[in-house]
Amino acid sequence: MERHAADRRYQPGDSLIRASERGEFLLALRCGVVNVVKDGAVLTQREAGDILGEMALLESQPRFADVVAVTEVEAVEIPFGPFRQVGHDAAAMRRMLAALSHKLRQSQESRLREFHRREQELQGLADLQRAFLSVINHELTTPISNALLSQEVLGKFAARDGWPAMAQESLVGLQQHLRLAQRQVRALVDYAGLIAGQGEMFMQPVEMAEIARRVVAQATRPIEAEIAGDLPPFVGDRLRLADALGHLVDNAIKFSPSESTVKARLWAETGTVRFEVIDRGPGIPPEQLAGIWQPFRQQASALRRGVEGLGLGLPLTQYIVRAHGGQTWVESKVGQGSRFGFWLPAAEQ
Numbered sequence: 001m002e003r004h005a006a007d008r009r010y011q012p013g014d015s016l017i018r019a020s021e022r023g024e025f026l027l028a029l030r031c032g033v034v035n036v037v038k039d040g041a042v043l044t045q046r047e048a049g050d051i052l053g054e055m056a057l058l059e060s061q062p063r064f065a066d067v068v069a070v071t072e073v074e075a076v077e078i079p080f081g082p083f084r085q086v087g088h089d090a091a092a093m094r095r096m097l098a099a100l101s102h103k104l105r106q107s108q109e110s111r112l113r114e115f116h117r118r119e120q121e122l123q124g125l126a127d128l129q130r131a132f133l134s135v136i137n138h139e140l141t142t143p144i145s146n147a148l149l150s151q152e153v154l155g156k157f158a159a160r161d162g163w164p165a166m167a168q169e170s171l172v173g174l175q176q177h178l179r180l181a182q183r184q185v186r187a188l189v190d191y192a193g194l195i196a197g198q199g200e201m202f203m204q205p206v207e208m209a210e211i212a213r214r215v216v217a218q219a220t221r222p223i224e225a226e227i228a229g230d231l232p233p234f235v236g237d238r239l240r241l242a243d244a245l246g247h248l249v250d251n252a253i254k255f256s257p258s259e260s261t262v263k264a265r266l267w268a269e270t271g272t273v274r275f276e277v278i279d280r281g282p283g284i285p286p287e288q289l290a291g292i293w294q295p296f297r298q299q300a301s302a303l304r305r306g307v308e309g310l311g312l313g314l315p316l317t318q319y320i321v322r323a324h325g326g327q328t329w330v331e332s333k334v335g336q337g338s339r340f341g342f343w344l345p346a347a348e349q
Contacts, residue, residue, distance in 0.1 A: 007075075011069060017052060021062060025053065027051070029075050034070055041112060140185045141189075145182070158171055203237060208231055211242050220253055228268060236324050247313035248275070251277075251313050252279035256280055260279070264276070264278075272343040282337075325345045
């Protein structure tokens with residue numbers, strides 16, 4: 001029975017044509033956009049008015065590439081049979097179309113080679129980035145650590161020899177600024193390493209309560225903490241988790257008036273371990289909440305307010321939490337403060 005043209009409709013993500021398959025039909029796009037995909041690479045986009053699937057038919061080969069709908073697509077499926085009867089010399093027409101089809105295939109294969117070349121270039125850039133991060137980490141953290149050591153030595157002499165109060169206060173201030181620089185360099189290197197897939201997670205059984213107590217104790221001002229003692233077992237990266245808690249605590253302190261209270265809470269709930277920090281700072285407008293987890297988002301406004309930071313604490317926290325299978329959250333009201341937190345899945349017992 002002779003086949004006739006038929007209308008076809010496809011939704012985004014549907015495959016119109018699959019690579020390596022055979023089919024005795026063409027597709028004429030009436031509307032919509034499709035991608036021609038080979039080995040995961042998008043070779044080209046085709047739009048309304050284009051004909052698809054002619055290469056395999058004219059060259060008597062399997063389909064060369066996948067064709068996937070990008071938008072809603074309407075197409076007409078045209079069986080190849082009637083084309084065999086077109087013209088006085090069907091064989092000559094077929095050879096001519098085959099030659100044109102061969103040129104098109106060469107063009108698409110050229111694009112595929114270009115894709116692989118660019119992929120290799122990106123790999124080279126990734127290797128260069130790893131080397132750069134290694135150099136930055138060493139060349140910046142080492143002098144800061146040495147400066148902190150020298151400051152501690154000077155501080156001991158100052159206390160023993162009775163240096164003037166102004167000199168001792170300057171040493172304390174120097175220590176604070178050096179530790180701030182140390183944290184910022186580490187945050188920058190950590191963030192760059194994590195987004196590049198170079199930051200490793202060293203998973204092991206950890207005591208979340210112990211980590212939270214240490215973070216609270218090391219805060220730059222007193223924190224009102226409520227840390228549960230009956231937490232379920234947890235497996236994670238001790239150092240990264242301390243970073244995540246520390247970033248939230250530092251963020252709350254940074255944006256809170258000095259006379260206000262910052263609260264931290266760690267507890268267990270339905271197979272999860274949860275941590276949150278509550279501040280009484282200026283709060284965040286609703287339209288800005290979605291962007292606070294983006295890197296460097298804070299920096300411009302922070303400079304106007306005189307608040308230190310690169311805007312990497314929250315993005316780092318979110319990355320670490322997600323790497324442990326959890327989720328972050330935030331609630332905030334302008335003029336009333338903010339509540340930042342996250343949950344992590346407890347280890348299976």
